[in-house]
Amino acid sequence: MQADRRGQSRAGAEARVDHDPLTGRTLDGRYRLTSRIARGGMAGVYEATDLRLDRTVAVKVMHSGMGGGDGEFAARFVREARAAARLSHPNVVAVYDQGEDSGSPYLVMELVPGHTLRDTITSQSPMAPRRALAVLEPVLAALAAAHRAGLVHRDVKPENVLISDEGAIKVADFGLAKAVTADTQHTSTGVLIGTVSYIAPEIVTEGRADARADVYAAGVVLYELLTGRKPHEGETPIQVAYKHVHEDVPPPSRLVPGLPAYVDALVARATAREPGLRPADAGVMLRQAQRVASALAAGMSEDGELTADLALPPRVSPDTRQLWAEDTSHSTRAVQRPAPAPAPAPAPAPVRLAAPPRRRRRGPLAVVLAVLLVAALGAGAWWFGYARYTSTPGVLGLTQQAATTRLKAAGLDVAVGAPAYSDTVKAGRVLRTDPSGGDRVLDGGTVTLTLSKGAEQYQLPDLAGKTVDQAQDALLAIKMTYGKAVPKWSDTVPQGQVIRSDPAAGTTLRPGTPVDVWVSRGRQPVTVTDWSGKDADAAKAALQKAGLKVETTGQYDDRVPAGRVISQSPDTGTLYKGDTVSLVVSRGPExxxxxxxxxxxxxxxxxxxxxxxxxxxxxxxxxxxxxxxxxxxxxxxxxxxxxxxxxxxxx
Known part of the structure; x- marks a missing residue:
């Protein structure tokens, strides 16, 4: 975690004004919080001393109340801290420890003395493209390591990129961002608002995020490094989020003329609004960025092959796109030739004109030939550029058979792609086509149908007997939301395992449905009371009500009245439901x-x-x-x- 010395001084002054109750406190008898480095809506970050290992660390302490009354947030925080601790990479801030003190979860991390990338952008941007990529590459390397480990950062932004005094670049808050986002992404003051400038469109529209959301944020950071400005701005966070969904990130060359086209293409590819058009993960984007960096290092102002490789494809099928490119190439050349034809077409004629009579006879013929040539070329252009194409019939909502019949009647071939979920189109019906209805398609070309799988639903698995972590993983695998853990005593289910879920196992649910789990606290303890000398019937009733079994034996006793307890085993201590207590009951004197x-x-x-x-x-x-x-x-x-x-x- 970054520790700017001037920032620490300011934080220390602020702590004195705010009377920060944590400053000077020792967590778990080990981490002494010496000064506050930063404070956010979710947590405070402190410089601290690890008393056991005698080293300086950064400790992030969640504000009291963030975990809720049932410990759900704390459990998720622990799970994400474990995931973050699995990352071992030179460009990732190391996670040392995690714990909880007085109900507040905390995370112990590497302290990185220096500043954040935000400070660098403020003071040094716009940057030259080579410098911008040199800064971004370590960030992509860290994200690539996380993506290989199955971890998505979800909060990539300059504030989470730390630059040490020695120049090392490290990414912070792996995993923690996921824990916070899960609880706050739909609130007005949560992480969505705080990082709206870097948020991927699918998070706004669908509330989901995978590795490609990190790629999008990295692309926005690159744009900001190159231009010194954020791509989308507005008076409110909602306006900015709206622009991420409905507007493309503009090419950085619009603000910084002279940038190579392949730099624009890299930014456009990373920030494509459609996730499927972006690099699959940070590792792929890193390789693309390295190609761009190599071209820049070679001094290439243009690289057509690299630009083409990075350029976003048109929104047509690959086969149609290839034919369109070939035909467009032919038609473009055909159209270009008729325009200058009147000048160059007669060019050979002067070579053959030996005498004025021949020139008079050849002149009209040359004009006719030129006209015919222009007409032929125009006809060719019309044929290749327009006549060979037809409009794709609209077949949305039809069955596969009906759609196929209509498309074949229009002279088109039909292919069926992978089906997709839809909340509005019935299963088995056409959800979309490529090309879309009304778009141009070559006569005899192929239209690919995407059929609806219907609403996305999953059957809730039986979570009984799983640990809380295993239950959470099972819910995430079917896109459910982990609701809350309800602790319950159980005589049959071991402590820490799931007893049942709500909704029950086997229920069909939509993605995002919250699922609560009942978690065993183990067998319920019972404090034993000594009933010696007291009425045996009352003793038996009380012990059975507490969940204990009671065995009684009679014994003559000259001193203890009949019906009272002579002795009890065990007479004190703690038992569990189902355990047995033995009573010796007096029969009175013999x-x-x-x-x-x-x-x-x-x-x-x-x-x-x-x-x-x-x-x-x-x-x-x-x-x-x-x-x-x-x-x-x-x-x-x-x-x-x-x-x-x-x-x-x-x-």
Whole structure:
């Protein structure tokens, strides 16, 4: 990340005025933020010290609240940071680390002391073409590396191109731009507005971007390097975006006369409004730029072959374009010859004029021949330039069979190209033709039909069991929008895996439809409460309500009343739903039948009662004394707790 020293001083002063709460703070106990370098709508950039490795780095901290309440932005930020960290290229600002502190995601990057390309454009443009391409080539090399890795920058602009004090050129914010754009490209204050001067038309009209959108932005940067001005300007961002969609980027030679035609062609090719006409990725544009640079280095003011290779093709089919070029070449020569014919046509005549009589006889003949020659040439021009052509019949909306019948009736051949999606034309019907209806086409020429595949729709795959990253990749593969992650406890799905999606798997959706996913938090933890000494029924009900299983066993206890919990296992700690808690429930004291000892001798009676677990209290029964027999007892045959006292009366 760039760190302009004067900018840092200004940022430091601004921080003091704004009382930036992050300055001086240490993130995750490792990155001490020393001064703010820059502040944008999405994040602030700080110069920081990595306390662990003792090096100076740049830290981009997202403003609080950007991630939303459900952590969706933070998750996307992490995913894009991982993608950016995969890039290892000398022209890419390196990503060292990523984390989150107090709910704010941050990204740790290489610090590049110096300035931005914006500063260079302000002070040095318009640039000579060789100088402009020398600046652009490292940018294209960085973008090419990203495109090979499957990463699209989406926010190519001079502010994201850093130039070190040693002159090294590096591109910053790989991947981060994608994370921000996904949430803000349709807002009035988001990235779309901030980078509208470099935005590709398809982003405005369809909200999509691939490697060719980066190529378009690079072409706009090249135009700005060459001219010192942006190609499209307006009073509002909406006006500028409208021009990107409806107006071609003008040739830079319009503002800088004398630029070679092949330089204009390179800019036109890179900034073609139709993505399919641009270089497929930055690697292709880099090779084209290197060819242009070689021609400039050789001092070639014109290079017809290079200009032709870079020039945008006319909007006709390749076969028709070739025939048109051949016929146009013939007809042009034919038309050009009749115009000067009156002067040069009689040229051979003076050689043959030996005498005035012959000159008088040959003069009218030469005029007639000249007229006939002009007529023949005109007829040839008419034939090659007009008569051989017919208008393409309109067949839009027809079935393939009906369109073929109409075109063949007009003497034309029919070819069928790759089908394309359409929101307005039914599947199987003609979406467009090449040439278009009403355009000229050679008699017997070929008209290529593009049939509609109908509205673009995809069946939502089953995301259950995937990680969040895998689910996001699966949604991106079918052009869906990742909505939000809803955390849910699950006894069956491991933590971090998708439980289900909304809409459900198998639903047919249009591209761009947001899909929410329910993500497992794992098994729900339950804090165990000790129910010892409390009512066993209440304990069992509470534990089962918390999702736990309960096993109970009964046990006699002289001290714990029946129905209460004697002991519990486990009695404290944390369990998970479905785990088991064991309760030992008191049955109260053990009851024993009191033996009948009436009529027994006192010795025998005492032994029997004590053997049964009872205590014995002896009373004397009058009027009989000294016999030693039990005359009466308490609770004979009753069920009493062991340890109870039984009274006996003896004679």
């Amino acid at each position: 009851l024993v039948e009191v033996p009948r000892v009436t009529g027994h001798g006192i010795g025998s009676a005492t032994d029997d009662l004590r053997a049964a677990g009872f205590k014995v209290q002896v009373e004397h029964y009058s009027p009989f004394f000294g016999l030693g027999f039990v005359m009466k007892q308490d609770h004979a045959g009753d069920m009493l707790p062991k340890g109870s006292t039984i009274k006996v009366w003896i004679s």
